[in-house]
Each structure stands twice: as C-alpha cells, then as structure tokens.
Amino acid sequence: MADSDIPGLIAEMGKRARAAAVQLAGMTSDAKRGALLSAAAAIRADSESIVAANARDMASAQASGLSGALLDRLRLDAARVESTAAGVEAVAGLDDPVGRTIDRVERPNGLVLSRIRIPIGVIGIIYESRPNVTADAGALAAMSGNAAILRGGSEAIHSNRAIHAALARGLAAGGMPPAAVQLVPVTDRAAVGAMLTAEGLIDMVVPRGGKSLVARVQAEARVPVLAHLDGLCHTYIDRAANPAMAQSLALNAKMRRTGICGATETLLIDRAFADPTPVLAALADAGCELRGDGEVRAIEPRTCPAACEDWDTEYLDSILSVKLVDGADAAIAHIAAHGSHHTDAIVTEDAATAERFLAQVDSAIVMWNASTQFADGGEFGLGAEIGISTGRLHARGPVALEGLTTYKWVVRGTGQARP
Template sequence: MNDHDAIGPMITQIGARARAAAATLATASAEAKENALNAAADALWDQRATIIAANKQDMAFGAQKGLSPAMMDRLMLDKDRIKGMVDGLRAVAGQTDPVGEVAEEWTQPNGLHIQRVRTPIGVIGVIYESRPNVTADAGALCLKSGNAVILRGGSESFHSSQAIHACLVAGLASAGLPETSIQLIPTRDRAAVTAMLQATDHIDVIVPRGGKGLVGLVQREARVPVFAHLEGICHVYVDGDADLEKAKAVVLNAKTRRTGICGSAETLLVDKAFHDTHGDVLTEALMNAGVEVRADASLKGSVAAQPDDFGKEFLDMIIAAKVVDGVDDAIAHIRQYGSNHTDAIITENDAIAERFFHQLDSAILMRNASTQFADGGEFGMGAEIGIATGKLHARGPVGAVQLTSFKYLVTGDGTVRP
C-alpha cells in the first residue's frame, strides 16, 4: 500500500483491532501467554529457512541503499541469530507473569487494606529500524505483559519482519489468543509512522528503537506518550587503578564485539595516571583490531580527534579517545557528551568506582564489564524492547515488567471517611 490517503484509515483500523485484543489479553491466563510464546518459538525454528530467504531480500535492499557494514550486520539474520530469537522467546515465556503481581500492600489505621497491582498498559506502538529481531523481542514482551502491540519495522527489514511476524501470529492462534494481539504495519510508507504518533485513541505509549533521527522525530511529533530510547553514546573510563589485562579485554570487547548495537563503546577515556604507566597500550590494541581511533593529542591514534567526534554515535569500527585527569574529569566529560545510556569504569579502587556510580546518572553504569552487556537478555529479562534513557516510568532495559502499569485495589468493611 503506497496511497498516503489510505494510511490514516489503515492505522485507525489496526488500532481498533489492537484495542479489542488488549481487552482480551488483560485477563488472559499466564498459561495461554506462555503457550503462545513457546509455539511461536517452535514456528520460528521450523520456518528458519523461510526467514533467512526473506532476510536475503532485505540484505539486497540494504546493499542497494548503501547501508554501512555495521548497519548490514544489524540487519543480517542467520541460523545462530534465529536460534537467539528462539531462545529469547522461550526465556520470556518461562518468566513469572507480571500481570496481577502485588507490588506492594499495606493496611491503613482506618482498616482500609490497599494493594498496588501490576496491570497491562494496553496498546503499545513500537517503531524500529533495521534489526528484524526486534519484531520477535517486542512481540514477546508485549504479549507477556498482557499488552497488544503494533509494530512498525524499518524499511530495510521489511521482508524479515513479515516472516518473523507470521510465526508470532501462528503462536497466538495455537494458544487461542487473538491474532490481532501482535500486528505489523504492512507498508514501508513513512506516513504510517506519523499516523501512529497521532493515534491517541488507539495507542497508549510509543517505543522508538533506532538512531537519533528516528527518536528525535518521534519525540518532536508524538502526541502519544513516548518511552525515550536515545542513542547509545557509551563511554569506557580506564582509571589509574585499572588492571591492565581487564582494561584491554573490556575495551576491545566493548568496541569490537558488535559495533552496530547501542551498547557499543563510542568513547574511550584514559586516566593520565594509567597512561603514564602503560602508555598507548589500549589505543594500539584497538588499532591492531582494525578500529579507527580518533585520539586527542595525548594519545596515539589513527587520526587526530575533532571536537565533534566526542558525543558521536559511530556504530562502526571507530572510537574517540581522550586522556582525562582522574575520575572527576571523566565524569565531567560524560556529563557533557553522554546520552545517559551506558557508561563503564575499569578500576580496582572501590572508592573511585563508588564515586563514578554515585556521580553519574546514566540508565546503566558498569564496573569492570563491557558495555555490550547493556541488553535485557543479559540482564535476565529474556529480551528487551530497548534501553530507555528517560527518567519516567521505565529506565534501562525495558522488559515485560517495565511494560506494565498498576492499579490500586482497596478493601474496607463498611468503612466511611469522617
């Protein structure tokens, strides 16, 4: 469908179906949701050849568009990555159902017994770029938390997302849940994004998953509430009391394991004391691994860093690097250039680590660990919709629990207010 005039009515129709499905999901049993996710996992694995064939179409489209190697890596699906999606679906299926959980309860002096109970949000719109696995992750987490979801994948992953979505629908059907619980927008037309952002009657919250351009567009134009997922300008600070081998291992992994994900390190900060002792060992290791190091004058690098290299999300085999004068200088740099996503410190000094953790307010802070662990699956959530960098409602990896709201259940015994 390419007719702009038809986009609005299509989103309205999809939204109405999602709202109806959400009413059913709100009271669906934990067993039904678990069965649907396990059946979807079975379908994904059974249909892996079909999914890979669809992905080849998307890879050809991406190459034609001139996507970078890192973006092509984000787009690519193979047997191992499909197995990862299958494992993620099963992990989410096996989690405790958050709906109905009593998060807190107490009794007032007047005898009123009050419970705060987790409830689904309703209908969630997820707008994402490139990575087709988000189709499975978002569908699974929304279903687990009792929400209907409307998925709008990137144009690059159009065929892959459709093949994955068909498996999720098969899972819903096998468990007797509404097939409209997980819907995929069937067009590449960007007008669908605008229509979703205005659909206040049908969508309760929008979750953008993508680069700065997409998130900025969503935040500017959305009339529906948004879970902010900003770019991942992740820093690794190597303190003067860092262990050399730990520092080398973490820095290399944080940058090179997968450069196209939001948890990839984009800036290396080296304490002057560490540099005085160990020299350029870290930047040399990065360059030997094929990374372009954009370094300040104090460090050996591939090229000289420019001012706008700091605070940039490269999503590629590129890193900015700078010498800083202690943890306070590192903290000041991260406050100025970071995106409140994920920042790491490498140190054996407990007091310095505590200062780093206390003074920074990133959604995720790490010590002696790679920023590539900034992932809901690695946090035990099975999967994630993304890393929320805002401060309201959800923050950090957004899993099933973070996709719930709550209501208060109040019980009295003929209790009246004086």
C-alpha cells in the first residue's frame, strides 16, 4: 500500500470503529463477558498456528540482531499462548465499570445529579514487541465498551495477525460487532502518524513502547494521549533494611525478567547499610553487569565504571547501575532527578522512613519491601493492563478497565427552571 493510501485506510477503520463503539456501549456486562470467553476459547483453539506465526517473527528478529531481552518479550510458546487466553478470561471476570455511579447528590432545588462511568469511545493502541498486547488491549477495550484500533510493531506482525484473527473471530461469535477490535494491516510507520492525527475518529491514543515511540506520539498527536513512558525503576536499600530481604528483592527486581518495564534499572544503597557486599555479589553471580563509581567497584570488583548516562538509562537487559547514597533523602533526590515516575521501591524495617519515601517519591507506583517486578496490572488484581501510565491526568499506574472509561453527568429533575 502506498503512503498516500494509509490516511484513508486509518480513516475507514476509524469510521468502522466509531459505529462499533456505539453498539458496544449498549451491550450488557454479561454479553461482553460471553464474547470475551468466546475469544479466549478461539485463542486456545488457534494455539499451534499462533506459535507457528511467532516462529517466523522470532527468526526474523534473531537475524536482525534483536537483544535477548526483546526476544524474550517477542517469544510465544504454548504456555504463553495459554497465559494470553487466560488473561482474556480474567478480564471477562472483572467488574464492569460502565454504568457505575461514581457519586450522586441532590441539590436544594430538587435536581438529582449523578456521575456515571461511560466508555471513552474509540481507542488507538500503538505498541511494540509484545504480541500478547494484541489480546490484552483488545479484551480490555471491549470489556470497557470501547472499540480498539491496534497497531503493533513490525517485528511481531505475524504473531499479532494470528492472535488478532482468533480474538476477532471469538468476539464476533460471541455477539460483538466485527469492527470492535481492528488490527492495522500494514507495518508502514505512516500508519502511526495517521492514527495520531485522526481527530474525530480516534478519541485517545495509548503508546506502549520505547522512548522513541512515546516521544513521537507526544510530539505529533492531535488526539489525547495516555502515555506509558519508560520504566526507569529504582530500588533503594535503606540502612534499616533486613540484609537477607535486601539481597532477595534486589536480585528479583532486576533479574526475574530484565525486559519488562517494572525491572529495576538503578540500585541505590544507603552508605550506612550493614554490608552491601553480598547483595552486589549475588547480582554479579547471577550474570548481571554492574555499573558504578569507584566506591561501588571497591565493594564488588566485577563492577564496570558508570557513565553519566547510566543513571538515565532503561537497560531492559542484565545491566544495573549502582550508587551509594547518604540516606533516604538522598535516594529520594536521586529518583526525582533521574526517575521516570514509573515504579520505585524502598527496602527497610523503619516504618517512618518507609512512609516518608512513599509520600515523597512522585511515581505512579511506590513500594515498601516488595520487588518492582510486581508493577503489573495482573498482579494488582486488574486483569490484563493496557499499559502503566506515568502521567498525572486521567489514569495513573496500571491502566485497566476503569482507566478506559470517562464519565458523564446525568441530571434528573421534576420540572425545575433556572431563575
């Protein structure tokens, strides 16, 4: 397809999505749940073909030199396809926010005012690498009464098409309009630009990817953006941390899965902490490349010298920057200067210090004595997530069903005229 045809393609998809959104907004919760369960069954039925399609993407990605962490994001096997189908079922089991009364008040003149949750309308989701997002985003949009236009990354094109085919077939069999969840059929980057300028057709865009994608979306968008920025997450080990817990959490927060946005990228350690040697040794023994200054290298000789940019880098790999700081206030200041407002954690047995950290660190998710790898909608009981919003407006943290709704005022009167 020529570049000149792509705006027309997106416009046509937007029109179909708008018509589908009207129908979705009128569906009952039970009807939406039934359609999602049908979609989950269709994904399971197509497991072999989805894995085969993913093998084509994996071969291309390996040939192009994609990093190990990004290959892990891309890879699908039977277990991950089952997890994807289970994620769709989990969304079906969530409480439907649409139609929920947020609050209600009766005015002195007798007017009854209510705020009611409603779908946003048509949501464009632009994402990279992870093919499971095709199902997660589609399921969340459909359950919250929104039509979705999905634009996945070129590296996962065959996987995305296979998952979308199963998802769409199942949703339609369950009674949803065929255009409820559409996948942009081209990989041309012009499709992203067309989505970002589709005013009146797309109500909100959700970018889910690296810095370059999010920067482009924020620079070019003419429709509202719910930004999922990079996960430059920190774990701070306080002087009052339990040493065994500190070692366990630091290792898990970095090495459980290095390619997810909740992976810790910088480890801050209080200079007054009892002994950082076992913590750093455990990380190095696990294959993590440590980067720090001379002070850190004196503790763990396998540490590489850190550059200024290390404190501002989301590695998404087995690399961790390490810095010693003078207490919680210094850790909070470092996070304010270098963090991405995603997820930051403190390890300490001092409740007062923990509460100060939780109050003063300005991130969407702050944690006490827990691994940053818990920064996930499923772990929060929200089912799948469409992303983790690091902004301040509308939704913050894991964005699931409620984050994909807005509200309207409903006013009921008995003939009141304003004097």
